[in-house]
Amino acid sequence: MPEISQFYGIIIRMYLIDNEHPPQHIHIKYGEYEAVMELTNLNIIDGSLPKKCRQLVREWAEIHQDELIEMWSTQNFHHLEPLV
Template identity: 55%
Template sequence: MPTISMFYGVIIRMYFAPNEHPPPHFHVYYAEFKALVDIRTCEIMEGNLPKKQAKLVLAWAELHQDELMANWSLVMNGEEPFKIQPLQ
């Protein structure tokens, strides 16, 4: 699963497999925490993160929603997603 962005100890990844399940989402890893974030709603749909990291990730997702959806289209076609600018 390629890493598409990293910031403040947070790792953002997407599977690139045509059979990845909807809705469009990405995977977040921070220390021992894991979460799935819905790209369309920018909400955590599964798992959990510490409050501070959750706020950072969701703000980043809103800023990069169009790029995340473009990446989702790529991964649904079995193509590797591109890197997205980290939160500064």
């Protein structure tokens, strides 16, 4: 599972489509927490994150939303700039 970005102890990954299912989404890990965020509406659809972490991930995903959707569609994974 390619790591797309990492910031403030938050790891963002995306699985290869062969092993995944719709909707388009990313996987987030923060300490003991894990969650899945849908890319079209940026809602958490599985798992949970602390509120501040969820806000940071959403802010980052808003910046990179088009790139994330393109990565999902093309399978051309690359590192995205972290939130600073």
